[in-house]
Amino acid sequence: MLVLGIESSCDETGVALYDSARGLLAHELHTQMAMHAEYGGVVPELASRDHIRRLVPLTEAALQAAGKSYADIDAVAFTQGPGLGGALLAGASFANALAFALGKPVIPVHHLEGHLLSPLLADERPEFPFVALLVSGGHSQLMAVRDVGDYTLLGESVDDAAGEAFDKTAKLLGLPYPGGAKLSELARLGTPGAFVFPRPMLHSPDLQMSFSGLKTAVLTAVQKVRDETGSDNIPEQTRNDICRAFQDAVVEVLAAKAQKALLDTGFRTLVVAGGVGANWKLREVLGGLSVRPPAAKGGKRPPAEQVQVFFPPLEYCTDNGAMIAFAGAMHLQSVQKAGGFGVKPRWPLAEIVKGA
Template identity: 55%
Template sequence: MRVLGLETSCDETGVAIYDTDRGLLAHALYSQIAVHAEYGGVVPELASRDHIRKTLPLIQQVLDEADCAATDIDGIAYTAGPGLVGALMVGATLARSLALGWGIPSLGVHHMEGHLLAPMLEARAPDFPFIALLVSGGHTQLVRVDDIGEYRVLGESVDDAAGEAFDKVAKMLNLPYPGGPHVARLAEAGTPGRFDFPRPMVNRPGLDFSFSGLKTHTLTTVRECSVDGVLPEQDRCDIARAFEEAVVATLVIKCRRALEQEQLSTLVMAGGVSANRNLRARLDADLGKRGMQVFYPAPEFCTDNGAMIAYAGARRLAVGQVDAFETAVRPRWPMHELPPLTGERAA
């Protein structure tokens, strides 16, 4: 089965073609970072407009790269939620219109299920069951995954997601949007151990996260170190390092706790923050010495992309799950509402 996947949940337009026999045939991504950078964050109306401009040309691009015609496509998967409602509507409307015109089924895919399954695109893929750490700009969750559609959320952020905290700290340090990669690069020049920032919620039971207090602690440190409103460069580096180390340590502790609680030995980490090299190194070292293993998507599939939507959609379309006529996008969509990989359903 050959599936066209469309990702338009936020500020990146992703398109891909996945073949259930041959794997990923082609993918393309357009990032709106330059569009939103001057505003310091995503402007929903601008995001929707850019998806309108870019999605059709990207579809043609991946068709050409995969040496496919429209008649070679057996189904279309698109991100139905969660995400920005206007951006979601662009992808959903286009996907369902093309499916109707081409006489093929369409299916709305859960954005975070796409991230969770992104490591399945790699040659070395995890086996079920496993624990998934979904860590991005909008989500920080630990999920027990027994199979596709069989998810149990073990813990999640009660306030800011880790990615949001990175972006807000980047603003404090006068770094560009999106903040995560810039904070990580600045942290490389930081002095180890100069600041010791708190590891939030690690000394209490449970698997939930909270990064708002860490964000406030960072802001307080920035103000204390500033001279006449200017933060010295080395202080910027040291604060970035202390903040990143606190986030990484917190995530590692919670992942280890989740694996031990569920008596599992495999962790999957996905989402934009999963590209953080320090986080990957710490997880590999900490879990590896306990006989546990970690799986990641390729760096190009850590952020939002069409390949993960094409793959997730292909798995569900292949068992007959298709859109109902009245299907709508869902800006909020709890993962536990997803059905298992059997039977028909509406997104």
């Protein structure tokens, strides 16, 4: 079965073809980064219009790259939510119109499930069950994944997600859009320990996370530097040091929560997905992650156990059509007739997650 995947939830237009027997055949992606940089963030109306312009050319490019035609498509999967309403409508309209014209079914896909399953596109794939650390844009969640469609929410951010905190902190430091990636680059140049920021909820007994207070701590540090220097301009090395300290704090919290999730579930496989999954420091720390179970009553504590950690290829960390096509192929049994489409900009995870 050949599934066409359409992703248009925010500022990337992604189109891909996934064959259930042969795997990913082609994927095309257009990012609107340069267009939105002028405004310092995503402008929803501009994003929606750009998706409309890009969908047909990208689809035809994917078909050509795969050596396929429209007639070869067996189903069309599209991101139904969550995301920007207008952007989602652009993709949903195109997907349903194309499916209707071809007489093929459509498969609505939850954007976060696409990210959740994206590591399965790699050559080295994780086996079920596993703990998933989903760090995508406005979402930071830990889930127990036992199979496709069998997810249990273990914990999530109670305020700003990690990705949001990266972007907001970058803007606070005067970094150009998209700031999160730039902050990560500058963190490489920072001096470890020059600044130390709090690790919110690091030792809480649950798996909840919080990053808004960390952003406030950075603001306080920046204001102190400006007061001391008498200038609004932050010295370059000081800025790099702040980036390093901020990133170290976020990564330490994410790693600690992932480690606790592994202990709580008994799983020894961790999957990291979403845009922050491309962060070099997070990959470095989680790549060497191990867990040490607590001692049984009256006994010695067992030795540490190594954890298998899987990241999606870098090209699948950000929004893309490949993950939507793959998720659609995994849900072929839930296909619908084209024509009755809708979008869910605030699609609750409870609708696809057990125990939420």
